[in-house]
Amino acid sequence: MPELPEVEALAAFLRANAVGRVVARADLTALQALKTFDPPLSALSGLEVTGASRHGKFLDLDVSGLHLVVHLARAGWLHWRTGLPTAPPKPGKGPLALRLHLDDGNGFDLTEQGTRKGLAVYVVRTPADVPGIARLGPDALAVDRDALARLLAGRSGQLKGALTDQTLVAGIGNAYSDEILHAARLSPFKMADRLTDAELVGLYDAMRATLTDALERQVGQAAATLKAEKRSGLQVHARTGLPCPVCGDTVREVSFADTSLQYCPTCQTGGKPLADRRMSKLLR
Structure with a gap:
């Protein structure tokens, strides 16, 4: 998308x-x-x-x-x-x-x-x-850190869903939410309203850096080359089974009814795999 x-x-x-x-x-x-x-x-x-x-x-x-x-x-x-x-x-x-x-x-x-x-x-x-x-919320590149903290504090549910909810923050979809969470070293299933101050700072910085880097690579490209340029910058999304470019662990996937997410266990979930089934929960 x-x-x-x-x-x-x-x-x-x-x-x-x-x-x-x-x-x-x-x-x-x-x-x-x-x-x-x-x-x-x-x-x-x-x-x-x-x-x-x-x-x-x-x-x-x-x-x-x-x-x-x-x-x-x-x-x-x-x-x-x-x-x-x-x-x-x-x-x-x-x-x-x-x-x-x-x-x-x-x-x-x-x-x-x-x-x-x-x-x-x-x-x-x-x-x-x-x-x-x-219905759009504030743009992902226009929201500041304090505003993001307020938005997430009022959101019950998992971080992956919060980042892709266009009424909360606009512009982020399945691919870049995976990339942002990987850069922030956060589980996609962490609850959005339970971030520590340090985790919030890391999430905000990862969101800005991930989207800004993608923009810098893509703006100025011809329309025909944008898809390939997007794929070339991905670290975990659509890379199931490949090594994480940060730590070398195998990128894993969680599949749902009509979509999936990718993540690195070492970078994001303390080495624990997420259950690959619909309505997944973090294995305890």
Whole structure:
């Protein structure tokens, strides 16, 4: 799933390549992806792209005061295209959900792989009209240490869930929460409201460092290279069975119904493995 660094990098890419161009037309091929009807998608045609920004994990293209807002969900992506074909794509064919044509013949495709469709597109007058944006907590790179302490103190539940709850802190998903907890040397199952002062400092510093490092590596990259750049910087996420680059222990995984997390026992759980079953608890 694209998270804060990737979405920010996509926004920067669009600022460099789309801002100043005029929308020629937008072709919707996956009807379920469009979540709004007023204004209609066709209202973007003939308007100039004036900005691109990010709200948590939402990408926001400002089109002369209207906003094309996209949530890429788990398997969505934006592909920049030069010399787009003029013929409209056929609805319901392949992973393509939406194609945006610009007046110079370039544009982008929004695609989504797999059978579980979560990619969402909104055309709104203000980003706050998107329910998911209206519910966002403070941005992960805007929250300060004291504010993070207050947010976690009022949160019952495990740290992994707290970091990925967009209403608590916006922008962090499955991958970077694994990376942040590994850098902070904290178990994903530690209770969010039971951090010591030292653990809170370590978590905050790890969050800032992990996200800032990813941003520095990705902003300025072409959209096509962002996924590979993200993978190249991961220490534990999606590295099950490989050695931890910090201590050499084997990276372990906990699987749930529709997702999984990765961690290093030596770095994060005092050498104790976490039970690899649904609704896992730390083995005692």
